[in-house]
Amino acid sequence: NAGVTQTPKFRILKIGQSMTLQCTQDMNHNYMYWYRQDPGMGLKLIYYSVGAGITDKGEVPNGYNVSRSTTEDFPLRLELAAPSQTSVYFCASSYAGNPGETQYFGPGTRLLVL
């Protein structure tokens, strides 16, 4: 049981390039989330999904896209990378999305846009 896995661990992008951050969970969780953590700041929600085929915006969705074709995977797409997207990205999951439910976080992807 690997929990929540993310790839890559670290990536450098040039301005305007695109990339997909991968997130996979093997806990059969219905809810999945993408957060970003800027230096010295707390995490902010980018997008979330309540199940396969259903996604919705969080607090800071601009510049990102997501899809959820399977229960296990929740990739985050950056179409035109900008320096403001330099951050650490965390994927998380929970079974039922209840407010008191523990979210399990992946190890994070560190992204640097130059």
Added chain:
Amino acid sequence: AQKVTQAQTEISVVEKEDVTLDCVYETRDTTYYLFWYKQPPSGELVFLIRRNSFDEQNEISGRYSWNFQKSTSSFNFTITASQVVDSAVYFCALSEVTGGTSYGKLTFGQGTILTVHP
């Protein structure tokens, strides 16, 4: 809108000192949950504790204790006899039920960097 404030940006203590991390939250809902997460230097997020808005009973777990006070909208975290391994960033987070629904979305505070010196 909900908000979580951790006014202490950085705290530095010497090993064996007690340290309290402050967390103040804002929410309009009567039903909500508060969390503490730890982020060690390795970067992962580790769940520490959860408390719901109806349970103001304080909790002690080993060297950790939590003080939840609805009257002051605070959920403070105390480490007793701190150790070097406690050095990390600590985040307070809030999950609320809005309009009868919740998707488990978390609102995080800015985090407090705790450094414990030997």
